[in-house]
Amino acid sequence: xxxxxxxxxxKALNKNVRMDGRKKDDFRKITIETGVTxxxxxxxxxxxxxxxxxxxxxxxxxxxYPDKSDEGILMTGVELYPMSNPDFEGGPxxxxxxxxARVIDRGVRESGMIDTKKxxxxxxxxVWMVNLDIxxxxxxxxxxxxxxxxxxAALKDAKMPxxxxxxxxxxxxxxxxxxxxxxxIEVTVLKIGENLLVDPTQSEEKLLDARLTVSVLENSDxxxxxxxxxxxxxxxxxxxxxxxxxxxxxxxxxxx
Amino acid sequence: MGKLLLKNKEVAVPGxxxxxxxxxxxxxxxxxxxxxxxxxxxxxxFVDGKVVKTxxxxxxxxxxxxxxxxxxxxxxxxxGWRLDINSAYSAVLMLQEASFKYIQKGxxxxxxxxxxxxxxxxxxxxxxxxxxxxxxxxxxLRKLDGGQIIKVGTYKVPxxxxxxxxxxSLIKDATGCxxxxxxxxxxxxxxxxxxxxxxxxxxxxxxxxxxxxxxTDEIKKYLDKKVKK
Amino acid sequence: MTxxxxxxxxxxxxxxxxxxxxxxxxxxxxxxxxxxxxxIAYAAVYGPRELFPRSKQNPKKGVLRCNYNMMPxxxxxxxVRPGRNRRAGEISMVTEKSLLPxxxxxxxxxxxxxxxxxxxxxxxxxxxxxxxxxxxxLADAGLTMKDMVAAVSAGRVDDKIVIDLDxxxxxxxxxxxxxxxxxxxxxxxxxxxxxxxxxxTRDELKKAITMAKKSLKEIAEKQRKALKDKYRGK
Numbered sequence: 001x002x003x004x005x006x007x008x009x010x011k012a013l014n015k016n017v018r019m020d021g022r023k024k025d026d027f028r029k030i031t032i033e034t035g036v037t038x039x040x041x042x043x044x045x046x047x048x049x050x051x052x053x054x055x056x057x058x059x060x061x062x063x064x065y066p067d068k069s070d071e072g073i074l075m076t077g078v079e080l081y082p083m084s085n086p087d088f089e090g091g092p093x094x095x096x097x098x099x100x101a102r103v104i105d106r107g108v109r110e111s112g113m114i115d116t117k118k119x120x121x122x123x124x125x126x127v128w129m130v131n132l133d134i135x136x137x138x139x140x141x142x143x144x145x146x147x148x149x150x151x152x153a154a155l156k157d158a159k160m161p162x163x164x165x166x167x168x169x170x171x172x173x174x175x176x177x178x179x180x181x182x183x184x185i186e187v188t189v190l191k192i193g194e195n196l197l198v199d200p201t202q203s204e205e206k207l208l209d210a211r212l213t214v215s216v217l218e219n220s221d222x223x224x225x226x227x228x229x230x231x232x233x234x235x236x237x238x239x240x241x242x243x244x245x246x247x248x249x250x251x252x253x254x255x256x
Numbered sequence: 257m258g259k260l261l262l263k264n265k266e267v268a269v270p271g272x273x274x275x276x277x278x279x280x281x282x283x284x285x286x287x288x289x290x291x292x293x294x295x296x297x298x299x300x301x302f303v304d305g306k307v308v309k310t311x312x313x314x315x316x317x318x319x320x321x322x323x324x325x326x327x328x329x330x331x332x333x334x335x336g337w338r339l340d341i342n343s344a345y346s347a348v349l350m351l352q353e354a355s356f357k358y359i360q361k362g363x364x365x366x367x368x369x370x371x372x373x374x375x376x377x378x379x380x381x382x383x384x385x386x387x388x389x390x391x392x393x394x395x396x397l398r399k400l401d402g403g404q405i406i407k408v409g410t411y412k413v414p415x416x417x418x419x420x421x422x423x424x425s426l427i428k429d430a431t432g433c434x435x436x437x438x439x440x441x442x443x444x445x446x447x448x449x450x451x452x453x454x455x456x457x458x459x460x461x462x463x464x465x466x467x468x469x470x471x472t473d474e475i476k477k478y479l480d481k482k483v484k485k
Numbered sequence: 486m487t488x489x490x491x492x493x494x495x496x497x498x499x500x501x502x503x504x505x506x507x508x509x510x511x512x513x514x515x516x517x518x519x520x521x522x523x524x525i526a527y528a529a530v531y532g533p534r535e536l537f538p539r540s541k542q543n544p545k546k547g548v549l550r551c552n553y554n555m556m557p558x559x560x561x562x563x564x565v566r567p568g569r570n571r572r573a574g575e576i577s578m579v580t581e582k583s584l585l586p587x588x589x590x591x592x593x594x595x596x597x598x599x600x601x602x603x604x605x606x607x608x609x610x611x612x613x614x615x616x617x618x619x620x621x622x623l624a625d626a627g628l629t630m631k632d633m634v635a636a637v638s639a640g641r642v643d644d645k646i647v648i649d650l651d652x653x654x655x656x657x658x659x660x661x662x663x664x665x666x667x668x669x670x671x672x673x674x675x676x677x678x679x680x681x682x683x684x685x686t687r688d689e690l691k692k693a694i695t696m697a698k699k700s701l702k703e704i705a706e707k708q709r710k711a712l713k714d715k716y717r718g719k
Contacts, residue, residue, distance in 0.1 A: 037606040
């Protein structure tokens with residue numbers, strides 16, 4: 001990145017001007033639609049500015065982990081489709097895709113959103129596996145936050161398949177939803193120069209010094225965090241970022 | 257008798273029959289198949305006497321001699337620089353074309369243009385394999401300091417500049433920003449943050465509505481309204 | 486037993502409902518959405534752009550590179566494991582071959598035009614939907630192409646020749662089934678993709694191809710309409 005160009009954008013941010021007309025703490029307009037793909041047990045499409053993702057749930061029956069023999073399993077995958085952005089390349093998932101998947105996964109898991117005990121079929125032998133896949137159609141930044149909203153909407157949309165001879169019968173979905181309760185909202189706060197901002201576009205992400213993703217519950221408790229970027233943060237930075245994340249999480253929660 | 261199946265300035269799409277009969281001649285963006293003239297690229301139909309052609313609406317930049325473009329330095333070579341020109345092809349700026357001043361062999365080239373810097377340059381040669389040579393010798397050709405670069409569609413550039421620069425003058429006058437539009441779709445803007453934002457929004461609007469006629473008047477009204485606020 | 490009426494009530498020579506749109510992926514040079522019944526394909530075109538590794542470059546003309554992929558949750562039944570499998574590899578290749586005859590890449594030697602096809606939802610006919618979307622995306626990217634490429638499957642269900650088989654028809658158990666994906670250049674009627682599995686006679690094949698031609702010309706009109714709609718109104 002050209003330093004002079006970065007300074008120029010930072011100066012604009014100092015005046016609370018972003019180059020798409022937003023203020024630093026504004027999200028882009030978000031729309032959520034559920035039931036968008038008929039072969040998934042649950043799905044959602046979230047559009048936020050020019051970022052658009054689809055999240056889909058496929059359920060399967062598998063064997064539980066030995067240390068959690070009576071709990072179902074959640075698996076989260078994110079693929080950075082080269083269709084969605086010229087910077088993405090084909091091939092096996094890169095580190096950044098894996099990080100996004102793990103951060104979304106951790107937010108959902110640590111919140112206790114899914115009651116995994118209720119996904120047990122036969123302890124030690126068979127449990128439900130919830131495959132959550134997040135697929136960007138258009139990628140213009142902030143995949144973690146937008147992917148999480150899509151994930152929550154898809155998980156809430158999902159219906160359990162009936163069991164037939166120990167196998168899921170995908171043709172016959174029951175009326176039973178997944179055992180989900182909480183809404184762990186993730187908000188990523190970027191630090192560019194001395195500015196904190198949310199919901200970055202891709203060009204803003206390229207300028208970041210540091211970022212902090214905070215997963216926030218209804219009661220404003222935090223259930224997961226991830227720091228990214230090459231610059232360090234002070235404790236003062238972190239608390240300011242957490243405060244901003246909590247404030248924005250309240251607005252985002254209303255969308256669900 | 258020859259017959260036109262599309263009206264002038266209508267959008268023609270690949271495979272669409274534009275004219276029938278032998279009276280018309282196929283120009284850019286079209287080809288003849290027996291009695292028919294068919295479009296082979298998305299574009300606005302332009303009938304020029306007997307010649308039927310289309311003006312492209314979409315597509316990546318293909319380098320042309322004498323184009324003044326904005327480029328980004330991405331590699332420093334032994335005796336020159338390699339630049340990104342927003343195309344499938346990169347370009348080379350040789351030492352002797354970099355400056356009117358004499359640059360000694362072995363000098364530290366990053367002192368002149370270093371990585372990730374943007375310059376306004378002119379294309380002097382394009383080979384059959386699209387190898388591109390640039391020059392910095394000429395009026396208006398220079399390094400760009402500060403400001404920011406946005407990308408626009410290459411084929412929207414003529415509309416953004418406007419007839420004899422009318423559109424770009426509108427934007428400059430209304431926003432007080434300095435604006436340079438490269439033929440390759442890179443646009444450089446420098447001004448106050450709020451004004452820069454308005455310039456960017458205006459350029460995006462022109463880009464979206466570039467196929468419409470009467471755009472200059474519409475943009476004038478748009479800017480008047482925005483500036484008054 | 487004979488197949489008297491199609492499961493979904495269509496006429497034998499009728500495709501499922503088709504929806505077309507271009508410019509759906511903002512960061513791409515060209516993009517398209519193509520839905521036929523419950524099968525949905527997105528396609529994005531990037532390029533011409535620089536091709537690496539250099540050994541793959543062609544100094545005579547640009548290279549067309551297609552990539553077909555089903556999203557993990559797109560299929561009925563089990564989750565589709567991400568990554569390129571043999572099926573996706575083959576479909577990517579035949580997609581390339583079906584599009585190449587119309588695309589002129591002589592103006593961009595050594596470069597590549599990448600086409601990425603993603604399917605969020607499938608109900609048979611996904612490679613044809615992918616080809617239709619890809620062809621629209623190539624046109625939307627402003628590439629030189631002598632015509633669109635339209636694709637649909639024709640085939641046989643029991644004693645009937647039908648167009649655009651859905652999954653239920655493909656898995657019909659009361660008699661022989663043949664599935665024939667066909668892609669065509671509408672203006673010249675040249676066929677650029679032909680595959681088949683199942684069982685069919687020579688005369689039935691002839692009938693299937695004739696029926697497909699009519700549908701393919703209709704599909705091409707819908708592809709072109711989407712391209713024009715991008716510049717209409719607003």
